[in-house]
Amino acid sequence: MLDFLSTVGRVIIAFLVATGRLVLFTANALFHLVTPPYFPRLILKQMIDIGYYSLPVVGLTTVFSGMVLALQSYTGFARFSAEGAVSAVVVLSMTRELGPVLAGLMVAGRIGAAMAAEIGTMRVTEQIDALVTLSTNPMKYLVVPRILAGLTMLPILVLVGDIIGVFGGYIISIYKLGFNPATYLTKTYNYLEFMDVFSGLVKAAVFGFIIALMGCYNGYNSKGGAQGVGAATTNAVVSSSILILIFNYIITELFFSR
Amino acid sequence: MTSAAPKIQLMNVHKRFGHKVVLDGLNLTVGKGESVVVIGGSGTGKSVMLKSVLGLLTPERGSIKIDGEEVIGLGLAARERVMMKFGMLFQGGALFDSLKVWENVAFGLIQGRKMERAKARDIAFEKLAQVGLTAEVGELSPAELSGGMQKRVGLARAIAASPEIIFFDEPTTGLDPIMADVINDLIIKCVKELGVSALSITHDMASARKIADRIAMIYKGKIIWDGPVADIDKAGNPYVDQFIHGRAEGPIKMEVKV
Ligand SMILES: Nc1ncnc2c1ncn2[C@@H]1O[C@H](COP(=O)(O)OP(=O)(O)OP(=O)(O)O)[C@@H](O)[C@H]1O
Ligand SMILES: [Mg+2]
Numbered sequence: 001m002l003d004f005l006s007t008v009g010r011v012i013i014a015f016l017v018a019t020g021r022l023v024l025f026t027a028n029a030l031f032h033l034v035t036p037p038y039f040p041r042l043i044l045k046q047m048i049d050i051g052y053y054s055l056p057v058v059g060l061t062t063v064f065s066g067m068v069l070a071l072q073s074y075t076g077f078a079r080f081s082a083e084g085a086v087s088a089v090v091v092l093s094m095t096r097e098l099g100p101v102l103a104g105l106m107v108a109g110r111i112g113a114a115m116a117a118e119i120g121t122m123r124v125t126e127q128i129d130a131l132v133t134l135s136t137n138p139m140k141y142l143v144v145p146r147i148l149a150g151l152t153m154l155p156i157l158v159l160v161g162d163i164i165g166v167f168g169g170y171i172i173s174i175y176k177l178g179f180n181p182a183t184y185l186t187k188t189y190n191y192l193e194f195m196d197v198f199s200g201l202v203k204a205a206v207f208g209f210i211i212a213l214m215g216c217y218n219g220y221n222s223k224g225g226a227q228g229v230g231a232a233t234t235n236a237v238v239s240s241s242i243l244i245l246i247f248n249y250i251i252t253e254l255f256f257s258r
Numbered sequence: 259m260t261s262a263a264p265k266i267q268l269m270n271v272h273k274r275f276g277h278k279v280v281l282d283g284l285n286l287t288v289g290k291g292e293s294v295v296v297i298g299g300s301g302t303g304k305s306v307m308l309k310s311v312l313g314l315l316t317p318e319r320g321s322i323k324i325d326g327e328e329v330i331g332l333g334l335a336a337r338e339r340v341m342m343k344f345g346m347l348f349q350g351g352a353l354f355d356s357l358k359v360w361e362n363v364a365f366g367l368i369q370g371r372k373m374e375r376a377k378a379r380d381i382a383f384e385k386l387a388q389v390g391l392t393a394e395v396g397e398l399s400p401a402e403l404s405g406g407m408q409k410r411v412g413l414a415r416a417i418a419a420s421p422e423i424i425f426f427d428e429p430t431t432g433l434d435p436i437m438a439d440v441i442n443d444l445i446i447k448c449v450k451e452l453g454v455s456a457l458s459i460t461h462d463m464a465s466a467r468k469i470a471d472r473i474a475m476i477y478k479g480k481i482i483w484d485g486p487v488a489d490i491d492k493a494g495n496p497y498v499d500q501f502i503h504g505r506a507e508g509p510i511k512m513e514v515k516v
Contacts, residue, residue: 118356121355122354125350125352125355126348126350126352127352127353127354127355129309129312129314129348129352130346130348130352130353130354131354132312132313132314132341133312133314133341133344133345133346134341134365134366134369134370134415134419135338135341135342135366135369135370135371136365136369136370137334137338141369
């Protein structure tokens with residue numbers, strides 16, 4: 001019994017320590033986020049990495065999601081003779097939920113992993129120590145550019161993804177389900193409210209922050225050679241994906257529950 | 259700050275990892291313009307000692323003074339100011355693999371000292387030439403170099419910003435005997451002509467005898483012998499004798515099973 005209790009205690013303490021470290025790291029990152037100097041070259045490089053090179057992945061996921069949404073809601077709603085709601089379902093699901101969540105998860109896999117691997121390798125090969133001895137703050141040099149890029153690029157990616165997703169739904173609705181293009185577009189436009197898109201973009205910014213933060217945090221604290229870097233990479237992707245789903249709920253609650 | 263204060267002074271420094279005691283009351287001073295070499299077995303804490311002075315590791319107890327200023331627990335800005343005095347050659351090189359060789363060497367000048375790129379680039383190539391590397395090498399990435407070349411790039415980076423204090427962690431390991439001697443001469447030149455205070459670690463006794471004004475031997479986390487290089491052969495210390503003659507038998511027991 002005592003054994004069991006001490007195990008539970010150890011797990012709880014380990015969890016609290018890990019949380020505390022993450023909170024400290026986040027506070028430290030936020031402090032450096034708002035204090036100069038900045039490294040414009042590095043910020044630009046990260047923005048291109050996250051924003052530009054993620055476009056194909058995000059485009060593909062959202063276009064197929066839009067198509068599936070149209071198809072599913074059509075066949076589903078046909079049971080209630082409510083086929084007319086397809087355009088509304090597509091545009092609302094896309095902007096509020098699927099755009100940000102799918103883009104977030106895809107980018108977490110693509111970018112979060114790369115960040116953790118790169119920073120983790122720098123940690124275990126003492127490159128981060130070398131930065132310090134060259135009077136360069138690793139938080140400013142490595143972490144801030146990535147977080148800034150995540151914060152700004154994810155909303156842009158999601159906006160593009162929203163448009164592509166709605167377009168995917170449109171294609172299926174017009175060419176497969178036989179909707180009238182003009183009515184479909186008018187309905188799409190009429191149903192859409194500013195808040196739908198805006199909440200999605202807020203989600204995207206938060207997800208971008210989470211992805212970059214978890215990528216950097218896990219890389220920064222990795223130890224023990226190639227194996228440690230591998231573990232950091234896995235942890236970065238898993239933890240940011242879970243956090244994205246949790247925060248997705250929280251933000252939805254904040255925006256839409258009243 | 260009195261001029262009499264030694265450049266570096268470690269007093270009663272303790273550092274451990276978990277239960278493993280690495281530094282156990284270490285005392286060492288390096289005077290201005292002096293070259294001190296620390297010798298000692300593998301894993302005795304030589305690199306940990308250097309990292310403690312640089313603030314990359316924080317000792318639990320003791321005092322470390324640079325120019326009479328206590329540096330343990332120094333704040334962010336003060337730490338960066340003190341770092342400006344240092345150049346460090348890491349045992350494993352710790353070159354930034356995302357940058358070209360010359361950008362590595364110029365890093366401290368561009369980021370730390372805000373020098374223009376073009377000017378820093380000229381200095382970088384000059385330093386590369388001093389360690390026997392051509393301009394072509396400067397355009398390569400560190401991954402394309404041999405181990406010995408990487409070591410020399412690390413050396414060029416350490417001396418590039420003309421620091422007051424340079425740490426060399428095994429500067430000649432992995433170099434051929436001729437290149438090792440070129441590097442020895444370079445270190446001597448830094449100390450004699452530029453007035454740099456140097457703290458080096460080496461297993462290479464020929465190099466130690468050549469570059470040192472003073473030699474100190476570390477064993478079990480303490481300095482057990484410290485004296486002018488001329489006295490090393492008549493130190494009358496069995497540990498030192500065993501080490502400099504490289505004998506398997508003696509008071510230092512290697513934990514190996516044969
Ligand atoms: N970050 C760390 N975490 C845990 N233990 C460490 C860490 N760094 C060093 N150690 C331990 O401290 C001891 C001293 O390491 P250090 O790197 O200073 O050895 P060294 O004297 O430089 O050896 P070598 O001559 O082989 O380079 C080693 O036993 C090592 O296992
Ligand atoms: Mg070492």
